Amino acid sequence: MGSDQKQVEVSYDVSNEFFRLWLDEAMFYTSAVYESADQSLEAAQRNKMRILCDFAGVDATSRVLDIGCGWGAAIEYVAREHASKAIHGVTLSRAQMDEINRRAIPGVEAMVQDFRTYQPTEKYSSIISICMIDHLCSPAEARQGKAIDIYREYFKRAWEMSTPGAKFGLQAILRNRVPRDKHDLTETYWVTHEIFPGGLNPRLEELITAVNPYWEVVEVHTRRDDYRRTTHEWRRRLRANEAKIRSEFGDQVYVDYDRYLSCCVNNFEKHYSSLAQLRLHRIDQ
Amino acid sequence: MADTSNLLALFREVVEEVDKKKLPDVTEKSVIADLGIDSLSTMQIIGELENRLDIMIPDDQLVKLETVGDLLAVVERCAAKKG
Ligand SMILES: C[S@@+](CC[C@H](N)C(=O)[O-])C[C@H]1O[C@@H](n2cnc3c(N)ncnc32)[C@H](O)[C@@H]1O
Numbered sequence: 001m002g003s004d005q006k007q008v009e010v011s012y013d014v015s016n017e018f019f020r021l022w023l024d025e026a027m028f029y030t031s032a033v034y035e036s037a038d039q040s041l042e043a044a045q046r047n048k049m050r051i052l053c054d055f056a057g058v059d060a061t062s063r064v065l066d067i068g069c070g071w072g073a074a075i076e077y078v079a080r081e082h083a084s085k086a087i088h089g090v091t092l093s094r095a096q097m098d099e100i101n102r103r104a105i106p107g108v109e110a111m112v113q114d115f116r117t118y119q120p121t122e123k124y125s126s127i128i129s130i131c132m133i134d135h136l137c138s139p140a141e142a143r144q145g146k147a148i149d150i151y152r153e154y155f156k157r158a159w160e161m162s163t164p165g166a167k168f169g170l171q172a173i174l175r176n177r178v179p180r181d182k183h184d185l186t187e188t189y190w191v192t193h194e195i196f197p198g199g200l201n202p203r204l205e206e207l208i209t210a211v212n213p214y215w216e217v218v219e220v221h222t223r224r225d226d227y228r229r230t231t232h233e234w235r236r237r238l239r240a241n242e243a244k245i246r247s248e249f250g251d252q253v254y255v256d257y258d259r260y261l262s263c264c265v266n267n268f269e270k271h272y273s274s275l276a277q278l279r280l281h282r283i284d285q
Numbered sequence: 286m287a288d289t290s291n292l293l294a295l296f297r298e299v300v301e302e303v304d305k306k307k308l309p310d311v312t313e314k315s316v317i318a319d320l321g322i323d324s325l326s327t328m329q330i331i332g333e334l335e336n337r338l339d340i341m342i343p344d345d346q347l348v349k350l351e352t353v354g355d356l357l358a359v360v361e362r363c364a365a366k367k368g
Contacts, residue, residue: 143324145349177344180332189325205345 002136002150003198005092005114011196013095016071018249022237022257026073027099030131030171031227031275041233044226048171049077055169055219055279056126058082065089065124065161067115068132072100075108078128083107086122090115092135115154120161127158127168133207134173135199139192142200151202151210159214159282168215168280173227175201176274179267187263188272195260204276211280219279227275228268235261292357299333313354320353331356338364 003011012019012029023029024041032044033051052074058064062084066074069089078087089110091097100110115132137150158168179185192200204222211217238245238257245254267273297308304326311320317327327350335341340363350356 139324143348175344178328178347180328180335182329185325185328203345 001198002138002141003092003196007198008092008135009094012070012091012093014253015249016095016099018245018253019071021241021245022234026076027071028073028130029070031173031223031230033223033226033277034229041230044230045073046077049074049081051277052128052130052169052171053078053082053126055167055277056128057167058084058126058128058169061085062126063088063122063124063163064126064128065120067127067129067158068092068135069096069100069110070130071096072103072105072108072110074128074130075100075110076103076105079105079107084126086124088120088124090118116157118157118161123163123166124161125163125166127162127166128170129158129168130171131173133170134196134201137200137202138198139200147200147202147206148210151206152212152214155211155214162282164282164284166282168278168282170207170276170278170280172207172276172278173201174204174222174274174276176203176224176271179270179272184266184270184272187259188267191260191263194256201273204274207276207278211278214283215280216283217278218281221277222274223277224268224271224274227273228265231261231264231268235265292361293353295334295337296330296353296357299330299337303329303333311353313352313357315353316351317353317356318351327356331360334360338367340364340367 019027024045026045028045032041033048034044035047058078060083063086064078064084066089069075069091075087075089078084087108090113092114094112097110097112133151133154136154137147141150179188208217238261242254297311300306300308304322308320331342342359342363346359
């Protein structure tokens, strides 16, 4: 069944102040998309949102749902840039919800809600989901060959919640090739089980298969090097705050997150992991 | 061309090297998990088989590998294509 609420909270409820120290100022916990060699992480995160809002057809008249909305960075961007008619977000993390409430973003409604059981009162014309799908299928379920059915159920739920003509901007971290090297394997297993328990990154072909018969894949971009650069920048900021993190959140948190981010940089560099952005159009029936 | 004639013997040799385990009674029907080989070791074993046979197995073929025979069938198919 992928990550349950307890497991999601292992990943995101360390402390909002901890994540604030090394993520960009809007607190996206997902890859940015860089336009140039010297672009800042903050600008590259806005660029990523510009792309996803275009994919999802977001404008002032849209009803927007962000599935797995984190600390509210994407819904805040939509509110600021498009002031859409409805802007909703769901997360499983209560700490993230506290941060969204603290931001008090006008026109935004977020809730602690499992997407799999969410029943909106009105349907959406634009769906955004950034690296939430990796929480849905556990490593054990993938080994049993259940991944595609699980992802298809997610695309089906998104289809049921959307209006005819709806658009979907999807971003997903990908599993390309499992390492064979003992060190890289051990680190990747450690991250999968200790930092993101219950989840597993999908493979691109699994996503392409699972969207059927609900969504048409109109465009796919892989952005492996953007995620390498993003995680590298997160690690740089984490290390710049080492003393503060060690004293406020404990040595173990610092050591674990340095280890996790180092594993990410390595995995993107060596093609073990990648990132995809998909422009999906609803197939109306 | 890779020598796939005695893959089971090669498997035994690789397990001994990677997992420091002797498996005298292993057959193609043996369930990998029952041999005390976890998924992490399985990937290392696959990597070592790839090295020895000079092949690269696509990851999408590595699902539902329950028995030693399942694994060796994937290895054999890949090695045969190379030949
Ligand atoms: C890696 S974070 C990404 C957050 C955000 N989209 C961003 O770009 O920063 C994954 C998010 O998915 C949420 N999530 C995981 N499983 C969920 C579920 N079943 N229902 C709703 N949200 C879920 C988590 O609570 C978290 O907010």
